[in-house]
Amino acid sequence: MSQSTSFSSDHIPDISDFSPERWTIKFVNEGAANLVFEVRLPPSPPSTTGSRSNGSNDIFQGNLLRVPKAGAKTFPYPELQQYWESTITPLFPPENLAQHQLVKLGHSPSKVVALLNDILIREESGRRKDFRGTRVLPDAQYGMLIEDMRSQNPSDLFVEFKPKWLSPSPSQHTRCRNCAREAYRDHLDPSHHKAHRLGILCPLDFIACRDSLESLDNVLKHILPASSSPSQRTRLIHWLKTNTLLPALQKVQSEHDPSLGVNLELAMTLRDCSLFLRISSPEEGPGKVRVDAKLADLDKKNAAKKKHHWEWLERNLVEGGFYGGKETPREKTYCLLERSKRN
Ligand SMILES: Nc1ncnc2c1ncn2[C@@H]1O[C@H](COP(=O)(O)OP(=O)(O)OP(=O)(O)O)[C@@H](O)[C@H]1O
Ligand SMILES: [Mg+2]
Ligand SMILES: [Zn+2]
Incomplete structure (x- = not known):
């Protein structure tokens, strides 16, 4: 971040708080600098008060998780997010921008990063040839939750x-x-x-x-x-x-x-x-x-x-x-x- 920008991470949710060992993770796609995953939480247990959870507090609902690649030499995510909010959002109507927010990936060594890398290893053969072998930036502290734009049903x-x-x-x-x-x-x-x-x-x-x-x-x-x-x-x-x-x-x-x-x-x-x-x-x-x-x-x-x-x-x-x-x-x-x- 530039010196003049004050950045407080207090309000940023930490996704390592949501029991990452219980997630179902799918690799979605990648570019030269970022990796994109789908994360699903296990179904929540029936609530003790008798009311069923509607999943509305599921932070991953409708979103994909985007994380930086090792060796990509791009700006840290807080700087990308800040730039997007200050410089990009004034240029387009909000409905024409895939919305995103920062999330923390937990203390280094991050359990989340390790799990995402496990998925990459498992999916290696399906990745673009020139991208194979690349992993998540090892000491990444932040990811982004980005509005999932894929089809919602088969005829989309x-x-x-x-x-x-x-x-x-x-x-x-x-x-x-x-x-x-x-x-x-x-x-x-x-x-x-x-x-x-x-x-x-x-x-x-x-x-x-x-x-x-x-x-x-x-x-x-x-x-x-x-x-x-x-x-x-x-x-x-x-x-x-x-x-x-x-x-x-x-x-x-x-x-x-x-x-x-x-x-x-x-x-x-x-x-x-x-x-x-x-x-x-x-x-x-x-x-x-x-x-x-x-x-x-x-x-x-x-x-x-x-x-x-x-x-x-x-x-x-x-x-x-x-x-x-x-x-x-x-x-x-x-x-x-x-x-x-x-x-
Ligand atoms: N919000 C989204 N909804 C659906 N698919 C997505 C979304 N964001 C990313 N993807 C998929 O993941 C791929 C890589 O994402 P992204 O463009 O963020 O990576 P990148 O490294 O910045 O790419 P590039 O090398 O083109 O700059 C996209 O091409 C797309 O297929
Ligand atoms: Mg890019
Ligand atoms: Zn031309």
Whole structure:
């Protein structure tokens, strides 16, 4: 935490108080810096007063547990939480942000951390190859309880994607930042191409798909789960064409453009977040569809550490001609800007 911020941990619940040895824990997923688990408490014993507990005091109900990975070099969770509360929450309506709160993991060596690591070892073969072997930060003191955005019943559609850069900077004529960077990656490592069977989605398509069938097809190709039903597809299309969240994100991104050099930290955070979408079942009738669209992973970035790499990469993109599609050999991309020039 910065020196000027006073941080009191008194009010933060300690989840090691809830008998961790009795939990049922499932590994949910992971990114480069964090691990996410589902925790279930054992059913509470019938109350002695005769009234049945309704589980409302279950801190894990409706939430997932997010913890830092060892070696991730990100800010400590109290700093992430504080940043989110002070800088991110004013930018979006609360219903568009996956809510989260800090929890303590108990005194080091934390029993909770040991249990989570046991699960990781058990699940090792199901993890992404390059993540296998990584564990929870050994002396982690804090975790986050984050609103669980997964399906609540089998007919729900859960979609997750990173919207990335939703508008081009003024200097970008042939490729947007995202597509220029992808072209650069292909240029350095031709196998990168093959890793993307479907090609790279141009993030500008997320906004353009309101009016363009071609953009809509691109987006669906990349984010619609293969297992989805025709009605789920229809509901996703409706959301893509009418949502206010992506335009809102686009707007705050352009207000915080890295080229303005004002708040690189926030500019980066806004371009690396995830969007979780849960579209609920139409069982109650077509008018009753419920859509929860929330941004997550809005973690403060270490701009001081990343600034050099950022500027270096930007120089390479400009000087290597990747924004203009002038690199040799020319990499194949499918940027919306490139397509509109052709037409
Ligand atoms: N609130 C949530 N609801 C449902 N799934 C979630 C939630 N939070 C995280 N996940 C799952 O866990 C994964 C990793 O979470 P998260 O994005 O917090 O990790 P990260 O290390 O910050 O990722 P990245 O490397 O992309 O920055 C997500 O991609 C998602 O699949
Ligand atoms: Mg992240
Ligand atoms: Zn593009």
